[in-house]
Every structure is written in C-alpha cells, then in structure tokens.
Amino acid sequence: MSPIFYILAALTIAGGLATVLLKHLVHSALAVSVAFAGLALLYLELDAQFAGFAQILVYIGAVAILIVFAILLTRGAERPQDGVFSRTWFVGLVIAAAVFAVLAWTVMQSIRAVLQQTAIPAVTVRDIGNALVGRYVLPLEIVALLLTAATIGAVIVAMHEKERPKP
Amino acid sequence: MKVLIQAFNSVPCQPTMHCNAPEIVDLLWLIPVAPIVASGVISLLKQPQRKTAAALAIGSLSLSLLLSLIAFYHVVVRWAQGSVAREFINFTWLRFGSSTVDLGWVLDPLAAVMLVMVSFVGLLIFVYSVGYMAHDENFTRFFCFMSLFAGAMLGVVISNSLLLLFMCWEIVGLTSYLLIGFWYQKPSAAAAAKKAFVTTRVGDIFFLLGIVWLFSQTGTLLFYNHGIGSLEPLALSVLLTQHAAFGLSAAGAIGLLIFAGAAGKSGQLPLHVWLPDAMEGPTPVSALIHAATMVAAGVFLVARVYPLMAAGMPPIKFGYATTPSLAVVTWIGAATAVFAALIAVAQNDIKRILAYSTVSQLGYMMAGLGIGGVAVGMFHLITHAFFKALLFLGAGSVIHGCHEEQDIRRMGGLKADMPLTFITYAIGMLALCGFPLVFSGFWSKDGILDAAFLWHPSNAPFWLLLFGALLTAFYMTRQVCYVFFGYWRGGRPAHESSRVMTLPLVILAFFALVLGFIGTPVWPWFRAFIENQTAAFHIHAFMEPGMLLLMLTSSLVVFLGLGLGWWLYDNKTPKPEAPDALERLAPWLWAPLRDRLYVDEFYGVTVIAFYARWTRVADWLDRRVWGGIVALVAWLFGLWARLNRFLDIHWVDGSFDKTCEELSSGGGLLSRVESGRVQNYLRILAAAVVVLAAILLWSSRP
Amino acid sequence: MTTPLAGYLLVAALLFAIGLAGALTRRNAILVLIGIELMLNAANLNLIAFWRFGPHPELLTGMMFAIFSIAVAAAEAAVGLGLVISIYRHTNTTDLDKMNRMKG
Numbered sequence A: 001m002s003p004i005f006y007i008l009a010a011l012t013i014a015g016g017l018a019t020v021l022l023k024h025l026v027h028s029a030l031a032v033s034v035a036f037a038g039l040a041l042l043y044l045e046l047d048a049q050f051a052g053f054a055q056i057l058v059y060i061g062a063v064a065i066l067i068v069f070a071i072l073l074t075r076g077a078e079r080p081q082d083g084v085f086s087r088t089w090f091v092g093l094v095i096a097a098a099v100f101a102v103l104a105w106t107v108m109q110s111i112r113a114v115l116q117q118t119a120i121p122a123v124t125v126r127d128i129g130n131a132l133v134g135r136y137v138l139p140l141e142i143v144a145l146l147l148t149a150a151t152i153g154a155v156i157v158a159m160h161e162k163e164r165p166k167p
Numbered sequence B: 001m002k003v004l005i006q007a008f009n010s011v012p013c014q015p016t017m018h019c020n021a022p023e024i025v026d027l028l029w030l031i032p033v034a035p036i037v038a039s040g041v042i043s044l045l046k047q048p049q050r051k052t053a054a055a056l057a058i059g060s061l062s063l064s065l066l067l068s069l070i071a072f073y074h075v076v077v078r079w080a081q082g083s084v085a086r087e088f089i090n091f092t093w094l095r096f097g098s099s100t101v102d103l104g105w106v107l108d109p110l111a112a113v114m115l116v117m118v119s120f121v122g123l124l125i126f127v128y129s130v131g132y133m134a135h136d137e138n139f140t141r142f143f144c145f146m147s148l149f150a151g152a153m154l155g156v157v158i159s160n161s162l163l164l165l166f167m168c169w170e171i172v173g174l175t176s177y178l179l180i181g182f183w184y185q186k187p188s189a190a191a192a193a194k195k196a197f198v199t200t201r202v203g204d205i206f207f208l209l210g211i212v213w214l215f216s217q218t219g220t221l222l223f224y225n226h227g228i229g230s231l232e233p234l235a236l237s238v239l240l241t242q243h244a245a246f247g248l249s250a251a252g253a254i255g256l257l258i259f260a261g262a263a264g265k266s267g268q269l270p271l272h273v274w275l276p277d278a279m280e281g282p283t284p285v286s287a288l289i290h291a292a293t294m295v296a297a298g299v300f301l302v303a304r305v306y307p308l309m310a311a312g313m314p315p316i317k318f319g320y321a322t323t324p325s326l327a328v329v330t331w332i333g334a335a336t337a338v339f340a341a342l343i344a345v346a347q348n349d350i351k352r353i354l355a356y357s358t359v360s361q362l363g364y365m366m367a368g369l370g371i372g373g374v375a376v377g378m379f380h381l382i383t384h385a386f387f388k389a390l391l392f393l394g395a396g397s398v399i400h401g402c403h404e405e406q407d408i409r410r411m412g413g414l415k416a417d418m419p420l421t422f423i424t425y426a427i428g429m430l431a432l433c434g435f436p437l438v439f440s441g442f443w444s445k446d447g448i449l450d451a452a453f454l455w456h457p458s459n460a461p462f463w464l465l466l467f468g469a470l471l472t473a474f475y476m477t478r479q480v481c482y483v484f485f486g487y488w489r490g491g492r493p494a495h496e497s498s499r500v501m502t503l504p505l506v507i508l509a510f511f512a513l514v515l516g517f518i519g520t521p522v523w524p525w526f527r528a529f530i531e532n533q534t535a536a537f538h539i540h541a542f543m544e545p546g547m548l549l550l551m552l553t554s555s556l557v558v559f560l561g562l563g564l565g566w567w568l569y570d571n572k573t574p575k576p577e578a579p580d581a582l583e584r585l586a587p588w589l590w591a592p593l594r595d596r597l598y599v600d601e602f603y604g605v606t607v608i609a610f611y612a613r614w615t616r617v618a619d620w621l622d623r624r625v626w627g628g629i630v631a632l633v634a635w636l637f638g639l640w641a642r643l644n645r646f647l648d649i650h651w652v653d654g655s656f657d658k659t660c661e662e663l664s665s666g667g668g669l670l671s672r673v674e675s676g677r678v679q680n681y682l683r684i685l686a687a688a689v690v691v692l693a694a695i696l697l698w699s700s701r702p
Numbered sequence C: 001m002t003t004p005l006a007g008y009l010l011v012a013a014l015l016f017a018i019g020l021a022g023a024l025t026r027r028n029a030i031l032v033l034i035g036i037e038l039m040l041n042a043a044n045l046n047l048i049a050f051w052r053f054g055p056h057p058e059l060l061t062g063m064m065f066a067i068f069s070i071a072v073a074a075a076e077a078a079v080g081l082g083l084v085i086s087i088y089r090h091t092n093t094t095d096l097d098k099m100n101r102m103k104g
Helices: A005-019 A025-045 A047-073 A089-113 A125-133 A137-158 B002-008 B030-043 B050-081 B108-135 B139-158 B160-178 B187-218 B233-241 B249-267 B274-280 B283-290 B292-306 B322-347 B350-372 B374-401 B418-431 B440-453 B460-484 B499-518 B525-532 B540-541 B547-569 B579-583 B589-593 B596-671 B677-700 C004-024 C029-053 C059-093
Strands: B087-096 B097-107
Touching: A005 A025, A005 B160, A005 C004, A005 C029, A025 A047, A025 C004, A025 C029, A047 B322, A047 B589, A047 C029, A047 C059, A089 B677, A089 C004, A125 A137, A125 C059, A137 C059, B002 B108, B030 B139, B050 B139, B050 B440, B087 B160, B097 B108, B097 B139, B097 B160, B097 B499, B108 B283, B108 B292, B108 B374, B108 B499, B108 B525, B139 B160, B139 B283, B139 B292, B160 B187, B160 B249, B160 B274, B160 B283, B160 B292, B160 B525, B187 B233, B187 B274, B233 B249, B249 B292, B249 B322, B274 B283, B274 B350, B274 B418, B283 B350, B283 B374, B292 B350, B292 B374, B292 B418, B322 B350, B322 B460, B322 B589, B322 B596, B350 B374, B350 B440, B374 B525, B418 B440, B418 B460, B418 B499, B418 B547, B440 B460, B440 B499, B440 B525, B440 B547, B460 B547, B579 B589, B579 B596, B589 B596, B677 C004, B677 C029, C029 C059
Parallel strands: none
Antiparallel strands: B087 B097
16 A cells, blocks of 8 residues: 555544544534545545545535535534533444445455456546547536425525525 | 705715715814814903803804704714714824824714713803803903813813814813912912813823823824724834733723823822812812813713723623723722812812712723723713702802802701702702712713622722712712701891702703613613614513623612711701811711821822922032032133133233334334434435445455 | 555454444443444445455456545535534534433
8 A cells, every 4th residue: 555545544533533522613614625635635545636626625625615614504513512522422433333344354354356447547538528428418407496496495495494495 | 055065965975985065074163163263363352351252162063063053963964874984084184204193073972972061061161151250350261261171171081183282182171270270369279270280281291191102012103093093003003012011901001191191180089189279260160160171071081982991802602701902991090089079079069079979970981991992981071960960059059149158057948048959959969979870970971880880800990889889879969968058147138049040950960860761671772873883672681691780789879878877967057167068977988088198198198298309409509519610610710701801901912012112213223214304314314325335345256 | 565455454343343433332422423433434444445455456446436435425524514503503512322202
C-alpha cells in the first residue's frame, strides 16, 4: 500500500469520526467537509479525475453549505440539554460494528479473487460528455427531472406556510 | 228388522255355510256393547241428570234383553229341529309374526240361558234401583257403574275366547270393587271393596296361569273353532296325554287352575271371605252382583270349560263318574255349602245372612257341576239367581221401610206393615229352602242331591249337602221369624215400599215359582236343552228306583229345618239385647258360628301378618337403601358440579383470560417496535441487513 | 505503489460503518442526514474503486454510476434538510428521541 493511500485514508476516516463524535454541530459540518475532501483526493488517486472534482464541487460546495444553512435555520448551534447521544447509543454502535464486521469479512473472504490494477484508463471529459448524451442519456434526463422535482419539493416543504409559493 | 225376520225364520245358518243375511249371531256383540256404551255416555253426564242416566241404563239393558230373547228363541228353534245348536264367530285381534290372537263370541244353549237370565234379572234390578237410590246424590255414578257391570257380565257370557272372557272377567271385578265401595266415605265400605278385589285377585292369578298353560299347549284360546278350538276333542286329546303333577293330566291341571279363578269370584271355601263384607254396598248391588250374576260368573266359567275338566272321564253304566279335577270341585263345593250355612245360622245382619246363604248355594252349584255336569249345576244357578235376587231386593225393601235399619233384632212384625214384601219374601225363602213341589228351588236342589247320591267315588257329598239343606231351612226360618213375625222392636214405625220397588219383587216371585217346572224329572227340558238331546215327557220318572225316596228325604229334611226354626223362634219377640234362642241352648256352638268360624282372624294372623312384615321390609329397603342410593348419586352429582365449576373458573376461564393477557402484553411488547422514532426503525433495518447478509454469505461459502 | 482493491474497499466499509453509527446514535436530525451522506459517499468510493480495478474501465460504467449517485445524493440532501427545517418549525425541536408522534 502506498503511503499516499494511508494518509488519505486516515484523513477521510478521521474526518468521518470527527463528524460523528463532535458535540458541536457546526464542528461536525466542518469535519464532514474534511471527509468529503479526503474522498475527493482518493478519487483523484484512483484516476477518476472528473468524479473527484465533481465531488468537491457538489459535496463540499453545495451539500456542506446546505447543511450549514440547515443548522443555522434550526438553531443547532445551541447546546442541547439532554446530551448529543441517544439514550440507547450503545445498541446503535453495536449494530454499526456488526455491519462493518460483515462487510469486512466479505472483503477478506474474497481476497483471493482480488483484481489487479490495470493500466491507467485514458478518460477525458469529452468521453464523459459523449457517454452522458450517448449511452447514458436516459439516466441523465431522469436525473434532471429528479433534480427539478427535488428543487420544487424542497422549496415547498421548507417554506413558511403563510406565504404562497411564487410560481 | 231383517234380523228379526231372519230369527223367526226357521232356516238356520250352518257354521259351514256362508250366510248373507245377518243372523242374530252376527249381532250378538251388541248385547254386551250396548250397556258399555251407555255406561260411557253416562260417565260424561252431570250429577243432576238422573233421568237421562237411568233412561240410558235401562234402555240399553232392555235392548240387550230383547236381543237375548231373540237369540234364545233362535237357539231353541235350532235345538228343536235337532241341528247343532252352537254358532260362533271368531275374528283376529292381534297379529304378531305368523301367529295370531283371536277373539270371538259363541251362541249355544248355555250362553243363551245365561244371557236371558242376566239381562232379565239385571233389568228388574235396574228398575228397582231407580226407587232405592232415589235419595242418594250419586245416582248417576251408580247407573254408570251398574251399566258397565251389566255389559261386562254379558261379555263374559258370550265370549268364545278364554282371553276375551278374562278381560271381561277383570272388568266385572273392577265394577264390583267400584260398586262395593260406592259409599267410599265409609271406611268399612272402602276396606270391603279392597278386600273383595284382593281376594278375587288371588284366584285370578291361578286363572291366568291356567290361560297361559292352555295357550302354550294348544296354541289357541278359542273355545270352539271348527274343530281346532281348545275345548274340542283334538285339543283335549293332546292335553290328556300330557301329565302334570299329582297324577293329573294337563287338562285336569288347567281345569283346576281355572277353577281357582272361579273359586275366587264365586266365594268358594278359602276365598269366600270377601262376600259377606261386600254387603257394604247398596242393596241393588248386592242383589245383582253378589247374588245373581257376578258370583254366578264363576260357576258359569266352570260350566264353560267343563269339557276340559271332564276330559278322560271313565264311562260307567249307571250313576256319575268323575275325574280328579271334578272331584276337587265337588269336595270344595260341598264343604263350602256346609261351612257357610253353619255361619249363616248365627248372623244378625239381614244382608249378611243372605250373603252367607249365597256362598252356601254357590257351593251347591259347584258340587252340582262337579257331580252331575253342566245342566245340573246351571239349573240351580238359574233358579237361584231369581230367588236370591228376590230375597235381596226384598231385604232392601225391608231396610228401606225400616229406615235403613239392618239388624234383624230390631225388626219384627213386618208381616202386617209390609204385606207385599212379606209375601214375596216368603215365596223366595221357601224357594231357597227347597219347599217341595211348587217352588223352583226344590227341583234344582233335588237335581243336585239326586246326582250326589249316585256319585261313584263317595257318598259323603250327598250327606253334606243334605245337612246343608237342613241348615238352610233353619236359618231362613230364623230370619223370617225375626223380621216378619212377632212385634216391632225398632224405632219409628215401618212402611211399605213404593211400587217401583215392589213390582220387580212380584215379577221375580212369579219366576221363582214357575221356573222349577222346566227341570223336573218328568219333563227334563232344561237338561235336554243344555246337553243337546231331545226333551220328552217321562211320566214314569217318579217310578225310578231311588227317585221317590230321594224326593221324600229332601222334603223331610226341609220340614225338619223349618220346624226346628219355628220351634226356636216363631212368634217370640226377644229383646234386641237378649241372647238368641240357640245361643241359650248351646252357647259353645253359638260363639264360633257368630264369629264366622275365625277364618278372617286366621287370615289376619297368617297372610296379612306375613305381608305386613314384608311391607315393613320393603319400606325400609325403599327408604334407606334405594333412597340412600339416590341421595348418594345426588350428592356425587353435586360434587361433580362443584368440581366442574372450579375447573371452569380456574382452568377454562383462567386459561382464556391468561391467553388474553398474554396477547395483550405481547401486543404491548410488540408495539414497542413501533416507537415512532426513526432512529429505531433505521437500527432495525441495519440489523436485518446484517443478519441477511450473514446468512447469504455463510450459505455461499465455498 | 499498488494499493490493492481490498484496501479501498475496507476504507469504504469503515466509512460506511462510521456513517451508520452516526445515523443510529446521534440525537440531532441533521446529524442523521450527515451520516447518511457519509454512507452514500462510502458507496461512491466503492463504485469508483471497482471501476478502476474492474475490466473495461473505458466503458465508464462505474464513473457514471458514481456521478449520478452524487447528483441524486445532492437532491436528496436538499429535500431532507428542507424536511428537517419544516419539522423544526412545527415541533420546535430537532431531537429525534422526542419525535415519536408515530408511536404505536
């Protein structure tokens, strides 16, 4: 394993852990951004440049901001009275651990059939664009529809009730 | 109408012919049915409807009399022509499998004379009762029972089947019970009725045994049935060959069993105890049932089954032979005659004297049957019916006139106060004593004495019967002297009875005189009629060896008895409390006779005491043992019920309740899954995925 | 230089588990959504890794899948957070332990 991988993996995992363990909500939002960043770098490491940059743009650039906005609107910055963890947090931890155990066991089980790294694929943005409107045009359109619906839906859901939605 | 024309027509309907026009024998069933139907109708009437009740009863019995007379005439005509006088009609009553139970009726000389006698005497007594029972409030009920009795008695007479006879016999016994206990509020009357029923029942048990035995041996209970009836030679020969105990053949044994039933009904020696007590009933009842008809039913039964008892009689040239069963009948009859006559000497109740006299005369009849055959016994039965009914009705008239007084010591001098009653009573009394030549009793009793004298096994019955005749004359004289002669010893003065009561007395007196002439040795019409021979005048009958001597002897005996009675009692009028003349003469004799020779006491000590003891045992058994078992069962059931209740409450209900509780709590438990909290749902999801994945992965291991 | 596929897969698995743990144990609704985002990202990493190590990477199947996944995840995050805001307006809390109106 290359050292870069170790560093990046550590970064991502740390970010994830921090997200889950930190008490202050905004700190968690920032930590998850770090995790996103780590993942983007891992994509780059895996020669999926477009995916990596898309990750940065969408996740860190939109989703994380969105999360911060939500925290703002729900007054999440205030200290909660009862504690941040649920009363039965141990059960959740156990279940999560079980899930990890199953997944890890699966991976280790199939280590004999491990795939070798092949040559670096020559993927250009042009190829991605051709694929999007060629082979994957249907998912593209559907995702577009979905995004539209999601936008409208989110607006309607989060809107103050007194106001009528502007068409 | 057609029937009447046919009856007068001299073309008889042979048993083998198919006759289209109805014969009297086809209508014979009407004779008993009419009074029974009348009885049924009367039972529905209300108490005040007296005239209707009396009219129905008398009307139905008149119809029966009319039909009986037609039947009698018909039989006489046939007999005179010399053809077989017996006609019968049988029908099937029950059918089970291949065998049947048949009933039927028969018209022969025996039945014909009995029919006329029963219906005629019965009709006279019905008319008499209208006057006698006029003051009684249960007038309607009286006629209902009397009608039923008349119908049943007529049924006994015409019956061709032993079973039908038995059924009518039982009805006769029932009505006797009802009529003896007519004034049931009197404890003595109720007790007398019960005694009568129970005592005759004892006889009836043996009767029933005889019926069953006869049926099992011959397969039929019909008397006459074209050669296969139980009294016809075929069946008799079968019965003769079988042997029962004590050297008797089956025929004789069955005959004796049937005689036991007759002995109960006719008051023969061991079973006579009910007859004197039966005087508790009204006097017409005593006249009809216990003088003329019901007690005669026993004699009639023996006469009817005579072929059974006479089967196997050895033929002899002169005199009368006997079979073992007929010998038993004769001895019992003779003994009864003397026994009852002895007791009658010392009785003080007017009806009781007549009751014991009846028992005694029944003994004569039985002896007559046993010795001389059907004709001899039946002749005395017919004559006795008339003069005994006359005597009872006369006694009733006396009682009525003396204002319900029955003790002869409180009567007297009624010769002047009740002349018509006196004359008729005297005629009846002389007929009973057998006063020579004019009175019917003389001829009938002489017939019996004549036969007894010539009886092969022994002479003793003759002497016994002669002694009985002496006693009869004696006690009847005593009674007449006490009642009609001397001075009046009662309370209020006596008066003569009304015409409706004295007219039947006159009619009966007439017959008491006249009937004798059909049975004299000179012209033995009755005997010939019964035995199906020709009747001819035998002027020389008196010249037969013993005949004149016999007539003289019996006359002498009668005069002796009359004289003795007159000597002791004549016009003397002893005070009621004073001892009787005979008592003063021979007190050692008087006491046992007055106490009825202690027969009732004997029964009380033996049979009744026995039954009383076993009644107590049975009562104890019923109360303690069966009652205890029932109580135990009830208690066990209560226990079981409590157990069930316990089980029901705790197990059944409890289990059900428990189940519901479990379901409820289970539901409560399960509802915790639906906490409404998203994170819980998510956890469950994740856990399920883990499990599923683990299973899949585990199962697809290489 | 050559990191085996298993390494990436393990990292993805771990990240997934961490995201799940966060979603299952934290009280705040927003953190649950953040945890879900982490899980989605872990799945994306799996996709990209398999694309890289699988046969025919020139077909771009894995990459396309991952890109679409990113897009959908973004849309879903928007709607989800909008819902959380709306709920906050109604119940004035984001504490999941308190939200049991659908209990029973």
